[in-house]
Amino acid sequence: MAGAVVGCALWVTQLEASLARSAYATGYVLYGAVVFLAAYQLRKKLPGLPLGKSRSWLQAHLVVAIASGALFYAHIGGRWPSGVVEGSLALLYAGAFASGVLGFYLTRTIPKQLARTGEQFIFEQIPRLRSSVQRDARTVVVDAVHATGATTLADFYADRLHGFFRRPRALRYTLRPTTTARRRLFNELTSVDRFLTEPERSAAERLFQLVRRKDDLDFHAARQGVLKAWLFGHIGLTWALLVVGAAHGVMALAFRGGPTL
Amino acid sequence: MLEVARPRPERWDKPLDVAMTSRTVDRLLGVPPFAAMDPAVFPRATPLREILRNDTRVRQYQPGEIVVREGDYGSSALLVLDGQVRATLESLPPATLGRTPKRRGAQLARAIAQLLQRPSAPEVRAPKAAAFSPTHPGAGVFVQDLPAVLDANRTALLGPGELFGEQAAITRSPHTATVFAETACVLLEIRWQGLRDLMQSTPALRRHVDELYRKNHLDGHLRNTPLLAALDEAAFARVKESVTFASYGSFDWSETAKLDAASDPLERLRREPIVVEEGEPVDAVLLVRGGVGRLASELGEGRRTIAYLGKGRTLGVEELILAAERGEPAVWRRTLSAVGRLDAIAIPPAVFLAEVAPTVPESQRLRWRERSRYDDAVYQPSPGAAPARTLDFLVDRRLVNGTQSMVIDLDRCTRCDDCLRACAATHDGNPRFTREGLLHDQLQFAQACMHCVDPVCMIGCPTGAIHRDEETGVVRINDNTCVGCSTCANSCPYSAIKMVEIREPTGAIVIDQATGQPLLRATKCDLCADQPTGPACQHACPHDALVRIDLTTPTQLAAWSQH
Numbered sequence: 001m002a003g004a005v006v007g008c009a010l011w012v013t014q015l016e017a018s019l020a021r022s023a024y025a026t027g028y029v030l031y032g033a034v035v036f037l038a039a040y041q042l043r044k045k046l047p048g049l050p051l052g053k054s055r056s057w058l059q060a061h062l063v064v065a066i067a068s069g070a071l072f073y074a075h076i077g078g079r080w081p082s083g084v085v086e087g088s089l090a091l092l093y094a095g096a097f098a099s100g101v102l103g104f105y106l107t108r109t110i111p112k113q114l115a116r117t118g119e120q121f122i123f124e125q126i127p128r129l130r131s132s133v134q135r136d137a138r139t140v141v142v143d144a145v146h147a148t149g150a151t152t153l154a155d156f157y158a159d160r161l162h163g164f165f166r167r168p169r170a171l172r173y174t175l176r177p178t179t180t181a182r183r184r185l186f187n188e189l190t191s192v193d194r195f196l197t198e199p200e201r202s203a204a205e206r207l208f209q210l211v212r213r214k215d216d217l218d219f220h221a222a223r224q225g226v227l228k229a230w231l232f233g234h235i236g237l238t239w240a241l242l243v244v245g246a247a248h249g250v251m252a253l254a255f256r257g258g259p260t261l
Numbered sequence: 262m263l264e265v266a267r268p269r270p271e272r273w274d275k276p277l278d279v280a281m282t283s284r285t286v287d288r289l290l291g292v293p294p295f296a297a298m299d300p301a302v303f304p305r306a307t308p309l310r311e312i313l314r315n316d317t318r319v320r321q322y323q324p325g326e327i328v329v330r331e332g333d334y335g336s337s338a339l340l341v342l343d344g345q346v347r348a349t350l351e352s353l354p355p356a357t358l359g360r361t362p363k364r365r366g367a368q369l370a371r372a373i374a375q376l377l378q379r380p381s382a383p384e385v386r387a388p389k390a391a392a393f394s395p396t397h398p399g400a401g402v403f404v405q406d407l408p409a410v411l412d413a414n415r416t417a418l419l420g421p422g423e424l425f426g427e428q429a430a431i432t433r434s435p436h437t438a439t440v441f442a443e444t445a446c447v448l449l450e451i452r453w454q455g456l457r458d459l460m461q462s463t464p465a466l467r468r469h470v471d472e473l474y475r476k477n478h479l480d481g482h483l484r485n486t487p488l489l490a491a492l493d494e495a496a497f498a499r500v501k502e503s504v505t506f507a508s509y510g511s512f513d514w515s516e517t518a519k520l521d522a523a524s525d526p527l528e529r530l531r532r533e534p535i536v537v538e539e540g541e542p543v544d545a546v547l548l549v550r551g552g553v554g555r556l557a558s559e560l561g562e563g564r565r566t567i568a569y570l571g572k573g574r575t576l577g578v579e580e581l582i583l584a585a586e587r588g589e590p591a592v593w594r595r596t597l598s599a600v601g602r603l604d605a606i607a608i609p610p611a612v613f614l615a616e617v618a619p620t621v622p623e624s625q626r627l628r629w630r631e632r633s634r635y636d637d638a639v640y641q642p643s644p645g646a647a648p649a650r651t652l653d654f655l656v657d658r659r660l661v662n663g664t665q666s667m668v669i670d671l672d673r674c675t676r677c678d679d680c681l682r683a684c685a686a687t688h689d690g691n692p693r694f695t696r697e698g699l700l701h702d703q704l705q706f707a708q709a710c711m712h713c714v715d716p717v718c719m720i721g722c723p724t725g726a727i728h729r730d731e732e733t734g735v736v737r738i739n740d741n742t743c744v745g746c747s748t749c750a751n752s753c754p755y756s757a758i759k760m761v762e763i764r765e766p767t768g769a770i771v772i773d774q775a776t777g778q779p780l781l782r783a784t785k786c787d788l789c790a791d792q793p794t795g796p797a798c799q800h801a802c803p804h805d806a807l808v809r810i811d812l813t814t815p816t817q818l819a820a821w822s823q824h
Contacts, residue, residue: 047683047801048372050793054679058803107675107804115671115703122696123676224676231677 004067012074026075027252031245033068034093037061038238065100072097085251089244096237103230110223119213121220123228130217134165137210144203153200153207156192160185161207165214174222182215265765266774273311275724275742277452278318286313289449292342293422294466303462316455322346322442325403329426331439334729337450338427341419344446348425348477349439350415357405368793372687379690382768384761386740386782404441418443427470428478430456432551433716433729437481452725471506479504482606486548488575491620503612505545509534509599510552527563529657533598536605537576543584543591545607546577546617552602552715553813555656556595564596566652567642569661571714571813579629581610582618586626600656602715647819654701655812659754663711663812664734665788667694667798668821672703673806683801684786691761693786694798704822707807709798710757710786712736714813718749718758727783735788745781758785 015022040061043051051057072093081087114120121129141157144150164185169177189204189211196204289295290313300309319342322328328346329335331353404410419425419440429436430453451459460467483489483501492500510533524532536547539559549570556576557564570576576597584591591610597603608617642649655661678696685692694709716736719727726743729736738749738758750758762779763771771780786796788809794800796809810817 044679044682044801045686046376047679047797048375048687048789048792048794050369054801054803055805111674111676111804111806112672112703114676120671120697120700120705227675227677 001063001066004063005070008067008070008074012071023075023077024252024256026071027249030068030071030075031249033064033071034096034238034241034245036064037068038242041235041238062104065097069097085244085248089241089248092237092241092244096234096241099230099234099237103234106227106230110227114220114223117216117219119216121217121224123221123224126217126221126224130165130168130214130221133210133214133217137161137165137207137214140203140206140210144200147199148197150197150200152192152195152197153203156188157207160188161211164211169218169222173218174225177219177222179215182211185211264772265767265769266772266777267780268774273315274744276315277450277455281314281318283314285319286310289313289317294340294463294469297465298459298463303458307458309459309462312455312458316458317449317451320448320450322446322448323403324442324444325407326442327402327404328440328442328448329429329436329438330402331437332435333732334433334435334734335426335429336725336728337452338430338456339425339440340449340451341421341423341425342447342449343421345443346419346425346440346446346448347411347416347443348419349410349441350417350480353404353410353414353439357410368791372792372794375687375689379686380766382764382766383691384763384782384784385689385766385768386763386771387766404439407441424469424473425477427456428474431460431470433719434551435734437478454723454725475506479606482548482550486573486575488546488548488578488621489617492616496616500608500612500616503609505607505609507536507547507605507607508603509536509605510602526653526657530557530564530598533600534603536597536599536603537593539593539596541593543577543580543593543610545609546575546581546613547597548606548608549574549576549603550606551604553600553656553659553661554597554603554605555600556597558595565649566656567595567649568646569600569652569656569815570597571661577610578613578617578621579633581613582621582626583629583633585614585618586630600661601659642815645819646815647822651701651818652815655815655818658699658706660699660706660711660812661815662713662715663755663810664714665710665712665796665809666812667707667709667711667786668808668810668818669696669705669707670703670806670808670822671700671705673804674705675804675806677803679801679803680798680807683797687789687792687797688787691784693784694757704818708756710736710753710788711755711812712786712788718753720752722749730790733788733790735790736785737787737790738783738785740782743782745783747781747783749783758783760784 012022012026015025040057043057044054072090076090081090137157141154145154164181169181173181186208189208193201193204290310295309295313298309303309303312320339322344328339331349425440426436428434460470479501483497483504489497489500533555536554537543549572551572554570554576555566556568556570557566577591577593580591580594642652646652647655660666676696681692681694681696684694694707696705696707698705698707700706712735716727716729718736719729723746724742724744726739726741727736727749728739745760747760750760760781761784763782765771772778773780789795789797799807799809808821810821812818
């Protein structure tokens with residue numbers, strides 16, 4: 001990666017030394033680099049064709065992305081553009097680049113967090129599994145009431161657990177998941193244990209498991225959701241960058257004066 | 262239209278040869294070994310006459326034409342009816358056997374076509390299925406430069422009444438020899454389902470097949486054993502003469518595999534048939550010829566797995582040689598139990614010490630002496646292997662059967678599902694695995710066909726639709742001959758085969774016109790054998806988190822886990 005940046009810097013220095021209009025040359029190469037970066041998504045759509053392994057593409061994607069950063073800096077001449085189109089374009093590039101860096105961080109940290117849960121979940125199945133956990137929790141409590149006639153656990157469920165099982169977690173949890181709710185519910189469930197009949201205690205044990213499972217489901221939904229949202233955003237920014245970049249190129253060529261190199 | 266009715270396929274809907282006539286069957290019943298068979302002992306569902314009519318076919322070969330090739334997987338045995346065939350006792354070069362590299366262009370064209378012609382509905386099948394030949398897919402292949410082959414190689418002549426190819430067919434292993442027609446000859450091809458039924462009802466045939474192993478395959482197996490490589494011909498013959506065969510466990514081990522996986526670990530160990538027991542006298546050197554064995558050391562109330570042994574591995578050599586050096590009686594240092602099934606060849610200790618021990622190099626003996634000084638070595642896997650608890654897991658779950666297991670490193674997997682999408686894109690929009698499965702530490706063993714070394718899914722297939730690819734060894738399902746009976750899916754201990762409801766190109770679900778139930782087909786991973794890229798799942802993983810790996814040896818997984 002360092003080699004790619006140094007290579008770009010040397011090339012731009014050479015251009016400057018030759019008194020050429022380096023903005024056109026760096027613009028062409030920069031746009032080419034962005035097209036190459038976007039082509040990775042196209043490669044993913046053609047998995048059966050011998051276009052190289054995806055992991056090789058990702059490595060190349062990272063190297064070219066870093067090099068494009070150096071090119072971008074050279075292209076804007078070290079100062080932020082003031083025009084509306086150029087400013088928007090620079091913002092789009094910066095956004096795509098920053099989202100790429102964020103993605104690099106997320107894809108290297110979130111998998112380890114997800115792997116720590118005892119069970120692994122497929123993102124698309126999580127809503128169904130949540131419903132199943134909620135149904136199981138309700139059944140456990142209702143069965144305990146039928147078995148003993150006591151409503152201590154049922155009251156506790158209605159008061160403290162029903163909302164937890166029924167709803168997905170808040171956006172705050174999605175951005176920064178914690179085990180606070182799980183620990184709090186475990187503590188409350190433990191403290192109510194002394195008031196329970198024997199069948200209710202068995203039901204409470206089962207509720208412990210279901211709370212843990214619901215929390216794991218929420219955790220997977222949040223973390224996997226972040227990864228999917230990130231990719232969606234990164235691709236969206238790239239497409240916008242391609243379109244606005246093309247428009248910028250057309251305008252730059254249309255309104256050029258004198259030699260283009 | 263949501264549904265369309267079709268007749269439910271049956272076992273003998275697609276006989277091996279539609280041209281097989283009653284007259285031919287009558288004639289076959291008059292020649293050995295069928296003449297000696299009693300039709301009355303065959304079950305009503307599989308009478309001898311119907312086996313011959315549906316599971317056999319008569320084939321003619323020209324002189325020099327290859328009947329079976331060494332290294333190819335076969336699903337049929339062949340009986341010489343007329344003429345002579347010659348079996349090579351030495352390996353021939355690929356060019357001599359007419360092996361040519363696969364054309365990449367054709368694969369590429371197929372891959373492009375698949376991308377362009379993706380059906381709108383899942384599991385679409387063409388209304389008419391093509392015929393299928395499990396053993397002889399194309400035009401005849403002839404041995405190149407036949408006189409030179411005969412001059413340079415040792416061969417054996419087989420005449421009328423002799424059977425060959427049976428071991429490959431019934432043990433689901435590749436052919437160990439090439440057989441070609443010596444003269445113009447007529448052979449009877451018996452697909453393995455038919456051979457299995459014939460053997461079940463005819464003990465004499467079963468004994469004959471066992472004897473054929475001793476006569477035709479034992480020599481090759483022993484010659485391919487590195488331990489015996491330094492023996493001269495006389496010593497080799499004495500060893501060969503002395504060996505006995507032993508089998509442990511069940512050939513149909515898949516029936517109890519799911520139960521075993523769910524049972525208590527100690528109970529599971531207790532159920533595994535013991536082959537040799539730690540502390541007992543060494544009564545033979547064992548050469549594993551099939552199946553898998555768990556090598557374990559006593560630890561506390563149970564046993565810890567320190568290795569597993571597959572085909573070609575040996576046991577008892579170290580114990581016998583070191584004990585002989587010390588002048589002590591040899592005892593087993595570890596316990597070997599059969600994981601499912603284990604077939605072994607046993608060399609008596611006296612013969613081993615007299616004929617084989619003197620050929621063991623001093624450098625090897627030195628290593629064993631060094632190792633024997635450290636008792637810890639008994640309790641730990643060898644360097645480079647996975648840790649003991651991982652070995653325990655792999656053996657307990659019978660994952661050691663997989664030659665192309667899909668393993669996902671969850672510490673790297675971003676759950677992007679590129680693997681699944683790639684799989685679907687290369688299989689007409691139908692993914693052939695699920696990203697779920699057994700978990701061990703950060704590793705997930707996905708529910709994808711492992712292309713087992715012992716593919717038990719093939720045991721019960723009534724039509725031979727599930728078979729090994731002759732070139733690659735990949736276990737595949739021929740959709741045209743699958744009758745949707747679910748036997749393979751039920752047999753697979755890893756739940757890697759899925760039964761799917763099929764549809765016509767219009768999207769209509771195909772139902773059985775007799776029962777109104779949907780018609781099913783078995784589907785599973787085919788390792789993208791027709792794709793120019795190989796397994797699309799592995800090719801598509803951006804983070805190197807998914808790998809197809811051979812678990813029959815423990816070192817590959819250990820190496821990959823540390824990558």
